[in-house]
Amino acid sequence: MERWDFDNWAESYDEDVTAEDWIHKDYWKVLKLVAERVKGLVLDVGCGTGNILRFLNSESYVGVEPSAGMRERFREKHGFEPLDSHFLALPLQDGVADTVITTYAFHHVPNEEKEDAIKEMLRVLKPWGRSLSPT
Template sequence: MERWDFDGWARSYDEDVEREDWIHKDYWKVLKLVAERARGLVVDIGCGTGNVLRFLDPEKYIGVEPSVGMREKFRVKHGFEPLDGHFLRIPLTDESVDTVITTHAFHHVPDGEKTDAIKEMLRVLKPGGKILIADVMFESGEEKRRISAEDGLKEEIEDEYFATLEHLREICGKLGLRYRFGRVNRYVWIAEIELLTPDRKG
């Protein structure tokens, strides 16, 4: 995580997302769409400074954030601090929340760890719960390469671990999950993932 200097970025994060560059295109629309689909007690992985709380009830919200700087900025803004954790270590008990959300953060999870990250999110879900992942994603590796070239974003896109829908479908198939993907714009998708069976281990 140090490669992205989240602690340093915390100082300007809120201003940066307002610029709505390609990676944050339709930023507030995306957060609102995620909040509208969430239900019950929500845990937000990689919550940053907690901007999604513009649309969610803080009394039914738990933030999880690995960056000390982001957690401090969150505390100043909202009056409480998120938990110290990340996608592979969510500091909650099994089956304790109704919805797991993550916005503009899943691309920091290396492709080889994405299955484990989804398993960890499933672990904390109550039966009948769901996962909402909103982030830059691509239909396939081919689409990723094409958009990278067309939009002059090769270096920026290769610097992150943006998911492909092909890979997420493969993960969901192995874990016995139902999924839906909705495209918000050229870059950003929302994945909605739920269990098909009560077998939580997949």
Template structure:
């Protein structure tokens, strides 16, 4: 998953949880954070595979709801912190959105605040892989920053710059944020329905349910 960002994940691991509530620049991005995690968890079903668990906050929510969880994280520093939180209650392995090994059939793929580390081409490759794994009725439930249009994305950068939110503006330009129409297209092309729900000014939940075998 965006291996070019791995060094950032390693540096951010120790301060990530604190930044959720104490970083004013990202206050709007993490607004309703617990509500977002709960929404992803409640839309999940069966054996859940989580990409980019980071420090394990969604993983804990999934465990509390009784799901069997396999969490796939590329950052060793993040995995260490997540392991301290979840112990033996979930499987935590090295890997990313595109490079992972599963010896079971998952029911749901989930992720929060991470899919934007993939380019649009990589996002499409990932969705195609998940279609190959999931049975009919299987789901993808991702919460991430995304935009209704390219113009809305450009406006978000402009507003962040005008507010003096330098780090947020830089992140928006450095990472690979995309649009809801594009995500809808790649979901439907690979046999999924597509539903989006706005969580805050930046974050939407993307929910795709596999309805046929297109894309295989």
């Protein structure tokens, strides 16, 4: 079992993030603030169940999620499934995303892999693009 057990958490994730505990305080406000700053094609790394789509246009959105349980829950909610991948191997060509976001996910990347994860996000970001992460 992977360390965080996201597959099993997927069933209660949406309820859990609205609990307003210390880590999820102002959860919807944070997602809305991030969504207000995006432009063009948005890549959402570690997209979970796709809650940010409450504030974004799904036609200019690509989600990436390593957890099969989270991807399934995302599909049930939104009618399409995010890509099966993670921070260190984004399944996109170089320089295609106008904006790269990650909300409530980057802290799960081990410290020794954070630099490589940032490089990978920058690889898929257009040279004039934006990278946003509130967490």
